[in-house]
Amino acid sequence: MNPPLNIAIAGLGTVGASTVRLIQSHGPLLAARAGREISIAAVSARDRERDRGIDLARIDWEDDALALATRPGIDAVVELIGGADGPAKELVEASLGAGRHVVTANKALIAHHGTALAKLAEDKGVSLRYEAAVAGGIPIVKALREGLAANAVERVYGILNGTCNYILTTMRETGREFDDVLAEAQALGYAEADPGFDIDGVDTAHKLAILTALAFGCEIDFDAVHIEGIRSVTADDIRFAEELGYRIKLLGIAQKTEDGIRQRVHPSLVAHGAPIASVEDVFNAVVAEGDFVETTLYEGRGAGGGPTASAVVADIMDVARDDGVATFAIPADQLSPSRPAPLEHRVGAFYICMTVRDEPGVMADITAVFRDERISLESMLQRGRSPGEPVPVVLITHETEEAAMIRALARIAGLETMTAPPRMIRIETL
Amino acid sequence: MNPPLNIAIAGLGTVGASTVRLIQSHGPLLAARAGREISIAAVSARDRERDRGIDLARIDWEDDALALATRPGIDAVVELIGGADGPAKELVEASLGAGRHVVTANKALIAHHGTALAKLAEDKGVSLRYEAAVAGGIPIVKALREGLAANAVERVYGILNGTCNYILTTMRETGREFDDVLAEAQALGYAEADPGFDIDGVDTAHKLAILTALAFGCEIDFDAVHIEGIRSVTADDIRFAEELGYRIKLLGIAQKTEDGIRQRVHPSLVAHGAPIASVEDVFNAVVAEGDFVETTLYEGRGAGGGPTASAVVADIMDVARDDGVATFAIPADQLSPSRPAPLEHRVGAFYICMTVRDEPGVMADITAVFRDERISLESMLQRGRSPGEPVPVVLITHETEEAAMIRALARIAGLETMTAPPRMIRIETL
Numbered sequence: 119m120n121p122p123l124n125i126a127i128a129g130l131g132t133v134g135a136s137t138v139r140l141i142q143s144h145g146p147l148l149a150a151r152a153g154r155e156i157s158i159a160a161v162s163a164r165d166r167e168r169d170r171g172i173d174l175a176r177i178d179w180e181d182d183a184l185a186l187a188t189r190p191g192i193d194a195v196v197e198l199i200g201g202a203d204g205p206a207k208e209l210v211e212a213s214l215g216a217g218r219h220v221v222t223a224n225k226a227l228i229a230h231h232g233t234a235l236a237k238l239a240e241d242k243g244v245s246l247r248y249e250a251a252v253a254g255g256i257p258i259v260k261a262l263r264e265g266l267a268a269n270a271v272e273r274v275y276g277i278l279n280g281t282c283n284y285i286l287t288t289m290r291e292t293g294r295e296f297d298d299v300l301a302e303a304q305a306l307g308y309a310e311a312d313p314g315f316d317i318d319g320v321d322t323a324h325k326l327a328i329l330t331a332l333a334f335g336c337e338i339d340f341d342a343v344h345i346e347g348i349r350s351v352t353a354d355d356i357r358f359a360e361e362l363g364y365r366i367k368l369l370g371i372a373q374k375t376e377d378g379i380r381q382r383v384h385p386s387l388v389a390h391g392a393p394i395a396s397v398e399d400v401f402n403a404v405v406a407e408g409d410f411v412e413t414t415l416y417e418g419r420g421a422g423g424g425p426t427a428s429a430v431v432a433d434i435m436d437v438a439r440d441d442g443v444a445t446f447a448i449p450a451d452q453l454s455p456s457r458p459a460p461l462e463h464r465v466g467a468f469y470i471c472m473t474v475r476d477e478p479g480v481m482a483d484i485t486a487v488f489r490d491e492r493i494s495l496e497s498m499l500q501r502g503r504s505p506g507e508p509v510p511v512v513l514i515t516h517e518t519e520e521a522a523m524i525r526a527l528a529r530i531a532g533l534e535t536m537t538a539p540p541r542m543i544r545i546e547t548l
Numbered sequence: 549m550n551p552p553l554n555i556a557i558a559g560l561g562t563v564g565a566s567t568v569r570l571i572q573s574h575g576p577l578l579a580a581r582a583g584r585e586i587s588i589a590a591v592s593a594r595d596r597e598r599d600r601g602i603d604l605a606r607i608d609w610e611d612d613a614l615a616l617a618t619r620p621g622i623d624a625v626v627e628l629i630g631g632a633d634g635p636a637k638e639l640v641e642a643s644l645g646a647g648r649h650v651v652t653a654n655k656a657l658i659a660h661h662g663t664a665l666a667k668l669a670e671d672k673g674v675s676l677r678y679e680a681a682v683a684g685g686i687p688i689v690k691a692l693r694e695g696l697a698a699n700a701v702e703r704v705y706g707i708l709n710g711t712c713n714y715i716l717t718t719m720r721e722t723g724r725e726f727d728d729v730l731a732e733a734q735a736l737g738y739a740e741a742d743p744g745f746d747i748d749g750v751d752t753a754h755k756l757a758i759l760t761a762l763a764f765g766c767e768i769d770f771d772a773v774h775i776e777g778i779r780s781v782t783a784d785d786i787r788f789a790e791e792l793g794y795r796i797k798l799l800g801i802a803q804k805t806e807d808g809i810r811q812r813v814h815p816s817l818v819a820h821g822a823p824i825a826s827v828e829d830v831f832n833a834v835v836a837e838g839d840f841v842e843t844t845l846y847e848g849r850g851a852g853g854g855p856t857a858s859a860v861v862a863d864i865m866d867v868a869r870d871d872g873v874a875t876f877a878i879p880a881d882q883l884s885p886s887r888p889a890p891l892e893h894r895v896g897a898f899y900i901c902m903t904v905r906d907e908p909g910v911m912a913d914i915t916a917v918f919r920d921e922r923i924s925l926e927s928m929l930q931r932g933r934s935p936g937e938p939v940p941v942v943l944i945t946h947e948t949e950e951a952a953m954i955r956a957l958a959r960i961a962g963l964e965t966m967t968a969p970p971r972m973i974r975i976e977t978l
Contacts, residue, residue, distance in 0.1 A: 136840070140698055140840050144698065144699075144700065147700060147765075148697075148698065150765070150877075150878040150879070150882055151697045151874070151877050151878055152697070153872065153874070153879075249695075255838075255840070255841035255842065255844060256844055257690075257691050257694070257695025257696065257844075260687075260690065260691070260694060260695045261687050261690070261691070261695070263581075264687070264690060264862060264865070264866065265679075265687025265690045265691070265862055266687065266858065266862065267578075267581045267582070267861075267862050267865050268570055268574065268578065268857070268858050268860075268861035268862050268864075268865065269574075269858055270574065270577060335577075335580070393826065393827075393847060396823065396826055397823075408685075408858060409854075410566070410570050410685070410854040410855065410857055410858040410861075411685035411848065411849070411854065411855050411858035411859075412685065412848070412849050412854060412855060413848060413849070414685060414686055414687075414846070414847065414848035414849075415845070415846070415847040415848065416844070416845070416846055416847075417823060417844065417845040417846075417847075418841065418842070418843060418844035418845065419841070419842050419843070419844075424839075424840040424841065424842060425840065425841050425842060427698070427840055428696065428698050428699055428838060428840040428841035429841075430698075431697075431698035431840075432694060432695055432696065432697050432698050434698075435694070435697050435698065436694065439871065439872040439873060440872060441869065441871040441872060441873070442583065442869040442870060442871060443869060443871070444581070444583070447580075447581050448580040448581055449580070449583075452580055
C-alpha cells in the first residue's frame with residue numbers, strides 16, 4: 119500500500135465537520151478505493167472550543183489557516199472557508215504555490231479566480247479540485263471533465279440553487295407569494311438571513327461560470343453571465359405558467375452559439391414534460407448535451423453537509439490516486455479566451471405578464487406593438503373581467519429575437535392603459 | 549505532449565463505427581483532454597468490404613481479432629465484438645495477458661467473467677474499463693467508482709434496458725398489449741428479432757451485476773440475480789397501476805441487507821412522484837443512494853452508436869491518462885465474496901391481479917387467505933360487474949415478507965373461483 123495522503127482542512131463549518139466525520143467513519147473504505155489511507159493531519163477554524171460533534175483529539179490544530187499551506191508533511195489542503203477573496207484565496211494560492219494539492223468547495227473563488235488558480239496549480243504540477251463547488255453531491259464536474267470528455271458539448275444547464283428551487287416549488291404548491299415563502303424558508307433555515315446571494319442568482323451564476331469553462335474549454339468569465347434572480351416572480355406567474363403547461367425554474371444556461379458562448383441565469387418557463395421540470399424542492403439537477411452522448415441529466419442534493427462532504431472527499435481520493443486530469447479538462451494554458459455571445463441575439467419564446475385597465479382597445483394597442491416588431495403570439499390568457507379596473511393579461515409569444523422583445527416591452531410600458539410595467543420570463547426549449 | 553495512445557478496435561458494428569467516427573472527428577479535443585493523441589492503429593471486423601460510412605484507409609486491418617492482442621505497438625485494445633464467451637473473451641484475456649489495457653462495451657463478458665478479468669488486469673498492471681457496458685452514454689460506472697467513492701452505498705437501482713422501457717411506455721400511452729407493442733418495436737428496430745435477451749431481463753441483470761460489484765465492493769455474481777422479464781405485464785396491469793398512482797418499470801435493484809446483497813430484476817410499481825417514474829421511452833436512468841450523498845440520479849440514452857461511443861472513448865481517455873483507478877473501485881483481490889440475500893426475506897408491498905368469477909363470497913375467500921398470512925390490504929379495485937363471468941380484481945397490499953406472499957398466492961391459485969393464476973408485481977418504495 120502507498121503511504122497515506124496527509125491532508126489539512128481549513129474551515130470546520132457544516133461542510134468541514136461533515137468532511138471530518140466522513141473520513142473518520144469510512145477509513146478502510148476510502149483507503150481501499152483511493153489506494154492509500156486518507157489521513158487528516160491538521161485542521162484550522164475560527165473557534166477551537168466549539169462542539170462540532172466530531173473528534174479532533176488526534177488532529178493538530180492551527181489557529182492560522184494560512185499556516186496549513188506550508189506546514190511540513192501536508193500533501194493536500196482542503197479549503198472550506200468560503201468567499202471569493204480574503205483568507206480562502208490566500209490559503210489556496212499559498213498552498214498551490216507551496217506545491218500542495220488543493221481541494222475546495224468554494225464556488226465564488228473558482229468563478230472569480232479559477233483560470234489563474236488552475237494555471238498556478240498546473241505550473242506547480244499539483245491538482246486543484248472543486249467538485250463540491252457545483253451542485254453539491256452530484257458528481258457533475260467529474261462527469262463533464264471525464265465522463266463526457268469525448269463529446270463536443272453543445273449546451274449545459276441546470277437548477278443550481280436549492281434555495282431558489284425550494285421557494286419556487288413552495289410558491290407553486292401553496293399559491294403563496296415570494297416574500298411570504300422566503301420568510302418561511304429563512305425561518306426553516308433553507309434560506310440565509312441575507313438571501314441576496316441565492317435569490318438574486320449570484321450563486322447560480324458562480325456555478326454556471328464553472329460549468330461553462332469545463333464544458334467548452336474556455337477561461338472562466340463570471341462577468342459575462344447575464345444574471346436575473348427570482349424576486350420578481352409572482353404567484354400569478356406560476357399559476358398562469360402551470361395553466362399554459364409550464365413550470366418556472368431558475369436556470370443557469372450556457373450554450374455555444376455562432377457569436378461565442380452565451381451564459382445566463384434567469385427564471386425560465388420549462389414545459390412540464392422536460393425532465394428538469396420535475397426536479398423540485400431543494401434538489402439540483404444539471405443537463406449536459408454532447409454531440410455523441412446526446413442529452414444526459416444528473417440530479418441530487420445540491421447542498422448540505424453530507425452531500426457536499428461526499429464531493430469534497432471524492433476529490434481528495436482523486437488527488438490520492440494522482441489521476442492526471444487537468445483542472446478544467448484541458449490544460450489551463452490551452453483554455454480559449456472567453457468570447458461572450460450577447461443575450462440580445464438569443465432567439466426564443468417569451469411569457470409576458472401585463473397589468474392593464476380593462477377597457478376597449480387595450481388588446482389592439484398591445485398587439486399592434488407586437489405586429490410592428492414582427493413578434494407573433496401563440497396564446498393569450500385574460501382571467502376575469504372588471505371594466506375600468508386593472509386586470510392581468512398574459513401572452514405567450516412564438517420565437518423571436520430578444521432585442522425585438524426588449525423594444526416591444528419598452529413601447530408597451532409606455533401605453534396609457536398599462537397600470538404597471540410589463541414583465542417577461544423567457545421560455546426555454548429543453 | 550506525451551506520445552500518442554495507440555489503440556486497436558475489434559468489432560465495427562454500430563458502436564465500433566461510431567467509436568471510429570468520434571475519434572476521427574474530435575482528434576484535437578480528445579488530445580487536449582486526454583493529454584495525448586488517441587490514435588487508431590488497427591481494426592478488425594468480420595467483413596472488410598462493408599461500407600460503414602467511416603474512413604479506414606489509413607488504419608491497419610487484421611482479419612483475426614485475436615492478433616490485435618499481441619500486435620506490436622498497441623497500447624490498448626477496444627473490444628466491441630460482444631458475447632460472454634468466445635472471441636470476445638479470448639481477445640480480452642489475451643490482450644490483458646499481453647499487458648495491454650482493455651476497453652470494452654461488453655456487459656455479458658463483464659457480468660460473467662468480470663472478477664477474473666479484473667484480477668488478470670491488475671496482476672498485469674493494466675486497466676480494464678467498461679463504462680459502455682452499463683447504461684450506454686451515462687457515466688454511471690465512473691460516478692460509482694469515483695464520483696461517489698466516499699460513500700457507503702446503500703442501494704443502487706435503475707431502468708437499464710431501453711427496449712423494455714420503450715415497450716412499457718408505449719403500452720401505457722396506447723393501452724395496447726405487450727405482444728402487439730413488441731412486434732411494432734421489432735419492426736422499428738427498437739427490439740431485436742430475438743428479443744428474449746432484453747424482454748426477459750437478462751440484459752438488465754448483466755448490467756445490475758456490474759453495478760452491484762462496483763457499488764458494494766463484492767465479486768460479480770450474475771447467478772445471484774433474481775430475474776423476471778416483462779412478458780407477463782398486461783395492458784390491464786398498466787392501467788390499474790396508473791389508476792392507483794403507479795407506473796410499471798422494469799427495474800434492476802441491488803440493495804445491502806442484513807442477509808447480504810439482494811440483486812433482482814423484475815417489473816416494479818413505482819409511485820408517480822418518484823424521479824425514475826418519469827424516465828420514459830428508450831431512456832435509461834440509475835439511482836445511487838449513498839450514506840453521505842443521499843439520493844442521486846443519472847439519466848440518458850442507454851444504447852445507440854453515439855452514446856455508447858461516448859462512453860467507450862471516455863474510457864480510452866482515462867486509460868490514456870493512466871488514472872490509477874481499480875477495475876471495480878477497490879482492487880480485485882480485495883473484493884468480498886458474494887453473499888446473496890434471499891428474495892423471500894424481502895419486505896415490501898405488492899400489486900396482485902386476479903381473474904375471478906364474479907359471484908358472492910369470492911372476496912371473502914381471498915381476504916381470508918391474506919388474513920391467514922397476516923398480509924393487510926391497502927386497496928382493492930374491481931371494475932365492472934358481470935355476474936358469473938370472469939372479472940379482474942386488483943389488490944394492493946401493505947408491506948409484507950415475500951415468503952408470506954408466495955404462500956398466499958399459492959393458496960389463492962387453488963381457489964375454485966379463480967379462472968386464471970393470480971399474478972403479482974412488486975411495489976418499490978423509492
